[in-house]
Amino acid sequence: MRTFYFDHAATTPMHPDVAAAMLGIMTGAAGNASSMHAFGRAAKQQLNRSRDRISAALGCKPAELLFTSGGTESDNAALIGAARAQRKRRKNHIITSAGEHHAVLHTCEWLSKEEGFELTVLPVDRTGRTSPEQVKEAMTEKTGLVSIMYGNNEVGTVQPIDAIGQAVKAGGALFHVDAVQALGCLETPLRDLPVDLMSFSAHKINGPQGVGALYAAAGTPLEAVQHGGSQERKRRAGTENIAGIAGFAEAVDICVNERKTKQPFLDGLRKRWIELLKEHAGVPVIVNGDPERYLPHIANVSLIGLDTETILMNLDMEGIAASSGSACTSGALERSHVLRAMGLADEQIQSAVRFSFGLGNTLEELEEASQKIGTIARRIRNNY
Structure with a gap:
């Protein structure tokens, strides 16, 4: 796989x-x-x-x-x-x-x-x-x-x-x-x-x-x-x-020598990933964080209507590594203290996933992974 x-x-x-x-x-x-x-x-x-x-x-x-x-x-x-x-x-x-x-x-x-x-x-x-x-x-x-x-x-x-x-x-x-x-x-x-x-x-x-x-x-x-x-x-x-x-x-x-090329490349991956999720997820996608002042490699998104823990488990089964952005304690997902501090609605907090990019990632693999996420989202919705 x-x-x-x-x-x-x-x-x-x-x-x-x-x-x-x-x-x-x-x-x-x-x-x-x-x-x-x-x-x-x-x-x-x-x-x-x-x-x-x-x-x-x-x-x-x-x-x-x-x-x-x-x-x-x-x-x-x-x-x-x-x-x-x-x-x-x-x-x-x-x-x-x-x-x-x-x-x-x-x-x-x-x-x-x-x-x-x-x-x-x-x-x-x-x-x-x-x-x-x-x-x-x-x-x-x-x-x-x-x-x-x-x-x-x-x-x-x-x-x-x-x-x-x-x-x-x-x-x-x-x-x-x-x-x-x-x-x-x-x-x-x-x-x-x-x-x-x-x-x-x-x-x-x-x-x-x-x-x-x-x-x-x-x-x-x-x-x-x-x-x-x-x-x-x-x-x-x-x-x-x-x-x-x-x-x-x-x-x-x-990282210093490559920063001028690395930063726009990562930002391009981030922006394309958000576009692909909105295209394939089949649910409302909300981007969490500042829309203008952000690190180029981090995309925290809420897939409204889907549960974070369920999403992450399904992603893992499809070979996709992502995160809730928070700690796991005794096997139970701990909801993000950052998102709570931001005052976001529960539906955003409970459906948030952090994707972050770097060395080895390509636009081509984002295209393939987004198709898998579309399949995962449909499977989760059908099981609810």
Whole structure:
């Protein structure tokens, strides 16, 4: 059976050049970057080269980039480390939005419950957008940290990061941005953005799983969350994943070099997919998210009258990988907190599916997959 992978927002296939870069290190001589001998120095040189490549692509200084195990750790390190540092400055108020990834929302809730921080969770509008004006109004003299994502992982809405960052700076707080989905699709010129902390992940850009990075602007107060060694300038203890980081650097190079052609191609796939669904699904199709400011690889659509879980099971049986954009807990589908935060009708929330595109996808396979979805939709309707 032919398969169709339309879940690139969850994880992406590794680029062959990334795999080759990693294999060369994994099959070479061993070396710990903290060791003083020649093998350790070689590993350290490889680590430094990778850091230089990624920081150059992101527009920051190498010393401002620390490596982690992925986006979730980067978010945790930024939020917990910055919040604790700001509390020492008598700033114990955190602001985030209801549309954030759980790596941010749950961490902020934990800081509020377990460490006594004041937490304000701002609403989003029906497109998933956070208003800079609401951020400004929510800020007080006690606000130490604001966290708003760059591009939403479920509906693709791109936030007005520059305007929000300006408001945060004017209020004297730190600004953290989860850019895990945005990397590779949007430009991230860190030297020009009003951002103090930004999270990244390699496996969203055809790099390896288990590797991420956190940008921390020079001078940003940040307490270490992980202890036990002096790696990453004492900000993140633990032996660095040299092969994974090298793969990350290769993936960043590729996505930067190909962004000008990749972005319009992905946007073309997204637009054509929506057209095909409206043509073949046989039910009303509603596109969720901002109609103008969106990540080009994510299409969150509601197939009105069909149930999300039923759709996903049938898609899987036909070899089509898609997602609800939310977590599965004990085998039961958890309805999207993002769509609920957007205030959408229940029929939209209960019929929403996220399709996301990337390396390997073609217009031809979209045509074939859309025919299968038409068959699936008819089968589901006939069984109701």
